[in-house]
Amino acid sequence: MKKKIRIGNSGGYWGDDLSAFKRQLTGGPLDYITMDFLAEITMSILQRQKMKRPELGYAVDFLKQLDDCLELIVKKKVRVISNAGGINPIGLGRKIIELAKSKNLDIKVGVVYGDDIVNELYELTSAGEKFTNMETGQKFDNVRSKISSANIYLGAEPVVKALELGCDIIVTGRVTDTGITLAPMIHEFGWAKDDWDKLAAGVIAGHIIECGAQGSGGNITDWEDVKTFHNIGYPIIEMEASGEFTVTKHKKTGGLVCEKSVKEQLVYEMGDPSNYISPDGVACFDTIQLKDEGKDRVRIFGIKGKPEPELLKVSMSFDDGYKASGTLLICGPDVYKKAKVVADIFWKKVGHKFEESRTDLVGTGSIWPKQLGRAETDEIYLKLSVLDKNYKKVNDFGTMLPALILCGPSGMAVTGGGRPKPSTVVAYWPALIRRDNCKAKILTIDTKANEDFCEIGFPIVEHKAVDVSLPKTKKRFKKATGAKKIVKLRQICYARSGDKGDTANIGLLARTPDIYNWIVENITSKVVKNFFKGITYGKVVRYELENLHALNFLLEETLGGGGTKSLMVDPQGKTLSQALLEMQVQVPSSLLKSAKVKK
Secondary structure: OOOEEEEEEOOOOOOOOOOHHHHHHHHOOOOEEEEOOOOOOHHHHHHHHHHHOOOOOOOHHHHHHHHHHHHHHHHHOOEEEEOOOOOOHHHHHHHHHHHHHHOOOOOEEEEEEOOEOOOOHHHHHHOOOOOOOOOOOOOHHHOHHHEEEEEEOEOOHHHHHHHHOOOOEEEEOOEOOOHHHHHHHHHHHOOOOOOHHHHHHHHHHHHHHOOHHHHOOOOOOOHHHOOOOOOEOOOEEEEEOOOOEEEEOOOOOEOOOOHHHHHHHHHOOOOOOOOEEEOOEEEEHHHOEEEEOOOOOEEEEOOEEEOOOOEEEEEEEEEEEEEEEEEEEEEOOOHHHHHHHHHHHHHHHHOOOOOEEEEEEEOOOOOOOHHHOOOOOOEEEEEEEEEEOOHHHHHHHHHHHHHHOOOOOOOEEEOOOOOOOOEEEEEEEEEEEEHHHOEEEEEEEEOOOOEEEEEEEOOOOOOOOOOOOOOOOOOOOOOOOOOEEEEEHHHOEEEEEEEEOOEEEEEEEEOOHHHHHHHHHHOOHHHHHHHOOOOOOOOEEEEEEOOOOEEEEEEOOOOOOOHHHOOOOOOOOOOHHHHHOOOEEEEEHHHHHHHOOOO
């Protein structure tokens, strides 16, 4: 049994830097490389692709990467795991074998599937599965006939099986981002299925690297701390058999691995930090301990976990009408006033009432809370958007938009793309299914035409309650003193934000323990809700993480329905953390001194 393994990530989503894979292979020693291709909506896009061309349905970019790197993979004996299989992992697996044969390489490919249940929904509902929408509480009956994709979130277990069967490359359907990273740890170290602390450590390690370079300096608040983003190093986990691990990256690469970069990724789309649920177990983010160990090395330890859930998540999608967006470039003096006039002309001219419509003045601060004001500028993009189930109305919208150019104020131009065309709205339906109603399938294929198949189930096992309650400790923070000064929140905090459906997740991190004590008392759910007035329409839930000196906020009904349904400029809430950091706060001068504020 190995004492330590090195797992590198080389992709955080379909569209990430294709050259990162080769850079990870050539930058230094690795045992495994993982890549995540599947966002929740991606499965529906692949399903639509496969309906038009049955041989597709997987991330074709993965094949391009392998074409460039397969010889290196074999030479270096690095094992590769990716959920690039999408809706057609078997098709991708066979294509990989064809590629290997064309290069006279001997490899074995593992295909993990069984997550796709779109053709089993009637049988499963008849057997008692409710598939109630997790976010809205809506009943499944009204949308069941419309569902175009339905995929169970499988965990590490079937990937572990493929590794045991000797596969060099493993492609999967909807296996969780964390599962593809956890699997090598279970395989190499022989972790038990009920060793919750170690499994939780693997889940958290997977969470840190699942978004690619976002865990090694990309998107960091203090971006000027990063010497260069050129040739950015993607994150690497050095996992030990004990469950303790180090986050790092290859030497002589751009980016940055430090306590701040790792903490920002930890709070990214975290949800409830004491219950980060994966198919393999529940990870308690409020138990994580970090230690900066020098240049580009952060040590993670002390992690606790709880038993796996009885229910697994199912990500479904269905067609729910049409939408279209178009932009006009507007310039000149009084451009803000001019844009409002143009928008008014258009909405009266188009002549329809839509289910949803939106006007954004991009470049004036329109994506941020109103209290932050508007930036003065000589040019803006006027973005007009609609959503409706009536195709003709949405098509009329696109027809009328270019007609504004000669019929309004001066200084207008249509941007690239021409007349906006209706696109299908793919609605997201998250639900749950009993794990004992799920099965994973593993097919192995090699270049000598050998094929083997096996199947595994997920029985519900009763476990004793696991106590992970944190010991009550007396806070030793210094009381903030000195004259109060008005500053922007970013001077004492840093942050990261993301999305889960229509909920925005903002993790706010204090720059020092004393500042954490202050934000606990002063940056409440009410304060955040009031700050995002006009953007957030639901409740704001706050979680405290003393171990990370962080607060995690969930802002419900904030993203215009979320996913492809949203008409917002930033439908994933990526910019909302930067907006929050612009909030003006009144703080004692001692906090500014401890934060080593940069003006």
